[in-house]
Amino acid sequence: MPTIENRLKAYIETLPESKLKAAMAYALLGGGKRIRPMLGMTLLESKGVDPTPYIEAFLAVEMIHTYSLIHDDLPAMDDDTLRRGKPTVHIAFDEAIAILAGDALLTDSFRLVTQNKYLSTLQKVEIIDIISSKAGSTGMVFGQIKDIESEDKMVTIEDLNLMYELKTANLIQASLMIAGVILSDHDIKSYEDLGYYIGLIFQIQDDILEYTLSPEEFGKSKSDDIRNKPTYVSLLGLDKANQVLNTYVDTLNTLIESLYIKDTVIHTQIKLLLNRRK
Amino acid sequence: MPTIENRLKAYIETLPESKLKAAMAYALLGGGKRIRPMLGMTLLESKGVDPTPYIEAFLAVEMIHTYSLIHDDLPAMDDDTLRRGKPTVHIAFDEAIAILAGDALLTDSFRLVTQNKYLSTLQKVEIIDIISSKAGSTGMVFGQIKDIESEDKMVTIEDLNLMYELKTANLIQASLMIAGVILSDHDIKSYEDLGYYIGLIFQIQDDILEYTLSPEEFGKSKSDDIRNKPTYVSLLGLDKANQVLNTYVDTLNTLIESLYIKDTVIHTQIKLLLNRRK
Numbered sequence: 001m002p003t004i005e006n007r008l009k010a011y012i013e014t015l016p017e018s019k020l021k022a023a024m025a026y027a028l029l030g031g032g033k034r035i036r037p038m039l040g041m042t043l044l045e046s047k048g049v050d051p052t053p054y055i056e057a058f059l060a061v062e063m064i065h066t067y068s069l070i071h072d073d074l075p076a077m078d079d080d081t082l083r084r085g086k087p088t089v090h091i092a093f094d095e096a097i098a099i100l101a102g103d104a105l106l107t108d109s110f111r112l113v114t115q116n117k118y119l120s121t122l123q124k125v126e127i128i129d130i131i132s133s134k135a136g137s138t139g140m141v142f143g144q145i146k147d148i149e150s151e152d153k154m155v156t157i158e159d160l161n162l163m164y165e166l167k168t169a170n171l172i173q174a175s176l177m178i179a180g181v182i183l184s185d186h187d188i189k190s191y192e193d194l195g196y197y198i199g200l201i202f203q204i205q206d207d208i209l210e211y212t213l214s215p216e217e218f219g220k221s222k223s224d225d226i227r228n229k230p231t232y233v234s235l236l237g238l239d240k241a242n243q244v245l246n247t248y249v250d251t252l253n254t255l256i257e258s259l260y261i262k263d264t265v266i267h268t269q270i271k272l273l274l275n276r277r278k
Numbered sequence: 279m280p281t282i283e284n285r286l287k288a289y290i291e292t293l294p295e296s297k298l299k300a301a302m303a304y305a306l307l308g309g310g311k312r313i314r315p316m317l318g319m320t321l322l323e324s325k326g327v328d329p330t331p332y333i334e335a336f337l338a339v340e341m342i343h344t345y346s347l348i349h350d351d352l353p354a355m356d357d358d359t360l361r362r363g364k365p366t367v368h369i370a371f372d373e374a375i376a377i378l379a380g381d382a383l384l385t386d387s388f389r390l391v392t393q394n395k396y397l398s399t400l401q402k403v404e405i406i407d408i409i410s411s412k413a414g415s416t417g418m419v420f421g422q423i424k425d426i427e428s429e430d431k432m433v434t435i436e437d438l439n440l441m442y443e444l445k446t447a448n449l450i451q452a453s454l455m456i457a458g459v460i461l462s463d464h465d466i467k468s469y470e471d472l473g474y475y476i477g478l479i480f481q482i483q484d485d486i487l488e489y490t491l492s493p494e495e496f497g498k499s500k501s502d503d504i505r506n507k508p509t510y511v512s513l514l515g516l517d518k519a520n521q522v523l524n525t526y527v528d529t530l531n532t533l534i535e536s537l538y539i540k541d542t543v544i545h546t547q548i549k550l551l552l553n554r555r556k
Binding site: 015016018019020021024067068071074076077090094095096097098099100102103104105106107108109110111113114115121122124125126128129131132133135136137138139141142144145146148149 | 293294296297298299302345346349352354355368372373374375376377378380381382383384385386387388389391392393399400402403404406407409410411413414415416417419420422423424426427
C-alpha cells in the first residue's frame with residue numbers, strides 16, 4: 001500500500017539528521033508487510049470509510065511493531081543477526097543505536113496520533129489508551145516476558161495461547177479496535193475478538209508449517225526463535241493441532257459473518273494473511 | 279512526597295505477577311528523588327491548584343525518566359552496574375528483562391495519562407503530545423544519540439548546550455508544560471523556558487562541582503559517565519563556566535519573577551535543586 005510507505009517516509013523525513021534517524025529509517029522502511037495497519041485500514045474500507053485521513057493511528061501500531069522487532073533481535077533477547085534478509089539494526093548500526101531507535105519509534109508513535117488532524121480529541125485518547133494497553137506491561141511486553149519465563153518451565157496449551165495472544169494478537173487487536181474507534185462503533189469488543197482469532201490462527205499455522213515443511217519451504221531458518229520452544233504441534237501433536245486450528249477458523253468465519261465484513265476487502269486481507277501455504 | 283510514592287506503588291500493584299513487574303518495581307520504587315514530577319506539581323501548587331487529581335500526568339514523566347535510566351545503564355550504553363547505591367536493573371535481573379522493563383514503563387506512561395479521571399480529553403492529548411515530543415526522537419532520545427555521536431568529535435559549547443537541553447532539560451520542561459496545560463495557561467512557552475534554564479543550570483553546576491570537588495565530596499564516582507566527556511569546564515575553563523552559569527541563573531530569576539512564582543513552593547523546590555553545594 002503506497003500510502004503507508006509514503007506516510008512512514010514522510011515521518012522519517014521530519015527527523016533531524018543523525019544515526020538515530022538512519023537506524024529508524026532502516027528498520028521502519030525495511031520492507032515490512034504492514035499486516036497490522038492493513039488490517040485496521042481495510043476494516044475501515046469495508047465499512048465504507050476512507051482510512052487515509054486517519055492513517056497515522058495505524059502507522060503508530062506499525063511503529064510499535066517495528067520497535068518490538070528491533071529490541072527482540074538484540075543479543076540479550078533473541079540475538080538475531082538477520083531480519084527480512086538484511087542485517088538486524090544492532091548489526092547494521094550498533095546495540096546502543098538499536099536500543100535507542102526502538103525507544104524513539106515507540107515514543108514517537110503516540111505523537112503520530114496526537115498530531116493527526118482528523119481524529120477527534122476523544123478518539124485520540126481512546127486510540128492511545130488502546131495502543132498503550134495492548135503494547136505495554138499487560139500486553140505485548142508482558143508476552144515477551146512470558147516467553148522468556150517459559151523457557152525453564154513446563155508450558156501448557158493455555159500458556160501458549162496467552163503468549164500468542166500477547167505477542168501476536170495484541171497489536172492486530174489494537175489496529176482493528178482503532179478502526180472501531182474511528183467508526184464510533186459500539187462493537188469494539190467484537191473487533192478485539194476478531195484480532196484475537198486472526199493472531200492465534202496465524203501462530204498456530206506457523207507452528208504447523210514449521211513442523212510439516214522443510215526449512216527451505218518454510219522460508220525462514222528453522223529457527224533460532226522457534227527451535228526448542230513449545231509449539232502447538234509439540235504440545236498437542238499434529239492432528240490435534242490441526243483440529244484446534246479448524247475450530248478457531250470456524251469461529252473466525254462466524255465472527256466475519258456477524259460483523260458483516262464477509263467478502264469485503266478486509267476479508268480478502270485476512271485470507272491473504274491466513275491462507276499461506278508456505 | 280508520599281503521594282507520588284503511593285501512586286507509583288498503586289500502579290505497580292495493578293500489574294500481573296512476573297519478573298517484569300518485579301523489575302519495574304525495583305527501578306521505579308528504588309528511591310528516585312522525583313525531581314521532575316515535583317517541579318510540575320509544585321508549579322500547580324504555586325498557582326493555587328491542588329496537583330493530586332492530576333498526579334498521573336506527572337508520574338508519566340517520572341516513568342519515562344526511570345525507563346531512560348534503565349536503558350542508559352545497559353552494557354551497550356553506559357554499562358553501569360550501580361544506580362543509587364544498588365545494582366542496576368540488568369545486574370539485579372538480566373539484560374533482557376531490563377530492556378523490557380524500560381519498554382513497559384515507557385509504554386504504560388501514556389496509559390497513566392489516558393486513564394486519569396480529572397484531566398479533560400483535550401488536556402490528555404496535549405499532555406501526551408508534550409511528553410512524546412520531549413522524550414522521543416527530537417527530544418531525550420535524540421540527546422542520547424548526540425551524546426554517543428559526540429564521543430568521536432570536537433564538541434562546541436553549542437553542542438553541549440543542546441545535549442544538556444535534550445538529555446536533562448526536556449523532561450523538566452515536559453513536567454512544567456503539563457502544569458501549564460492543567461492551568462489552561464497561555465504561558466506554556468515561559469514554562470518551557472523555565473525548564474530549559476533549570477535543566478541547563480543543573481548540568482553546568484554538575485560540571486563545575488565535578489571539577490572542583492573531590493570524588494568523595496562530589497558524592498558519585500568521578501565518573502564513569504563524565505570521565506573523558508566534554509564539560510563546561512573542559513570547554514570554557516572554570517572562570518568562564520562560572521560566568522555563564524551566573525548569566526543563566528540571572529535569566530532564571532528574571533523568569534521566576536515574571537511568572538509570579540517568586541517565594542512560592544516551586545521557587546523553594548528550584549532552590550533545593552540548584553543550591554546543591556553538597
